[in-house]
Amino acid sequence: MTKLVRFQLSLMMFLEFFIWGGWFVTLGTFLGNNLNATDVQISTAFSTQSWGAIIAPFIIGLIADRFFNAERILGFLHIIGAILLYMMYISTDFSGFYPLVLGYMIAYMPTLALVNSVSFNQMTDPAKEFSFIRVFGTIGWIVAGLVISYVFFWDAPAAREEGMLKYTFLMVSIASAFLGLFSFTLPKTPPSTDKSKKVSVVETLGLDALGLLKDKNFLMFFIASVLICIPLAFYYQNTNPFLSEIGVENPTGLMTIGQVSEVLFLLLLPFFFKRFGFKITIIAGMLAWSLRYILFAYGDTGELMFMLITGIALHGICYDFFFVSGQIYTDFKAGTKYKSSAQGLITLATYGVGMLVGFYVAGLITDAYLVGDKLHDWQNIWLYPSSFAFVVLVLFALFFKNEKIDKKEIEI
Structure with a gap:
């Protein structure tokens, strides 16, 4: 793996988890403060992660693995995600917010497998090389939290009362758009399954x-x-x-x-x-x-x-x-x-x-x-x-x- 490829994969992994950590951690606080959501509504919003996890195998197994390069569908999903995140940023009530977060998690959860596929495809010894790349994902999540608390102070009591947590969605929307475009420059990762081979839902x-x-x-x-x-x-x-x-x-x-x-x-x-x-x-x-x-x-x-x-x-x-x-x-x-x-x-x-x-x-x-x-x-x-x-x-x-x-x- 060249230094350029290692940099590309590390940045990809950093942004992948920066995006997730940049809004998911504060979601409950945002919904309660900004949209006056009930605890049951908040749990419904969080459960979209589970629906995304359930639907993701269909996107990866029945579509991505058979018809498209992994880096291309990764880019497409993150661009769609950027649009949905921006719409979440301008949402004013839970009824309008929920279908957006559901759509976003259905688009985002498959990308967790796609970034791994793109990474593994460039490695000769994943057991030794992958951990170095994956750790940048954890760093991305950490940086997102630090930026929210210590750079923009969006989760400070006064800022929360003013509804500033909505800017987390704007921040990650920009990051998602960048990662979407950046994904098309990643090393090519062709479909891993023969199109003619039948793949069952089971x-x-x-x-x-x-x-x-x-x-x-x-x-x-x-x-x-x-x-x-x-x-x-x-x-x-x-x-x-x-x-x-x-x-x-x-x-x-x-x-x-x-x-x-x-x-x-x-x-x-x-x-x-x-x-x-x-x-x-x-x-x-x-x-x-x-x-x-x-x-x-x-x-x-x-x-x-x-x-x-x-x-x-x-x-x-x-x-x-x-x-x-x-x-x-x-x-x-x-x-x-x-x-x-x-x-x-x-x-x-x-x-x-x-x-x-x-x-x-x-x-x-x-x-x-x-x-x-x-x-x-x-x-x-x-x-x-x-x-x-x-x-x-x-x-x-x-x-x-x-x-x-x-x-x-x-x-x-």
Whole structure:
């Protein structure tokens, strides 16, 4: 890979996640402050991510992989996304905003697979080269949060009251338009599937890997993966509004600690995996989910501020130790025959079905603990996902039998 190609791929990955992190983190706060959305409406808006995840395999498997170069459809989707983001920026009510965010997530979610395809197509040794490229995505997400909090101060209390968070959509609309045009300059990535070959919906969605569920251990892992996405939805939907409501300064910038933590714990994961095994690693990830929400429930902006910061910093363990470990385990169990299908099945089940249910439940519970017009009883709200994550942990610990994973499968 030449230096020019490495720069192109790094910039592509940076912008891909800068765009997502630049509006998704503050979405709940924006909807509540700018559009006076209810908690149930906010959860409905967040659930568009899940609908996008469910529809994305059709776009990639039935269209992109057969008829178009990946970089071209990437460019087209981001240009469409730029238009939708601008329309979201000028929206004045939730009824007009919702179809825009739904359309945007249907266009955006397929790009997550496309940027990977473009990257892998230029690599001779993805196991060694991809992490260097992918880390720029995490950096992009972090930079977006820092820009919102420390450059433009859009999430400051006075700015929120003035509705300044709408400018996050304008910022990422410009970035999306740039990435859309830039994508057409990326190295050519031709279709990976023969047009004449029939591709079934079952294969596209990874449903041909359902046979793996006959394995009791994989079935237990699969169920736990779906269930743990319910407390995960609480984090995505409620953390920024929670921090903003209780008076934390620069909440969006503070939340980038979670992405820094994600990078650090990703580096520690291979050691932890080899030392303690898959089962303990997964249990550690689920325990971190439960502990995080306890810290959110009892922390405050005074002497207990450290509890909120610790809860955010646990994101690395929560995400890496469960989801990245789960991807490794899925790859190990699937073998050569179902390698791609199994990953698609887990993604569909977690980010699709699991989080769709999670956002719905989070909306109902958050709305049930509304105090007055806009304030919430956050302590009771956070205890729900904490308890739920702990129950999933106990079930997994009881019914999942530990397995040894081939050492070659844990190279990250």
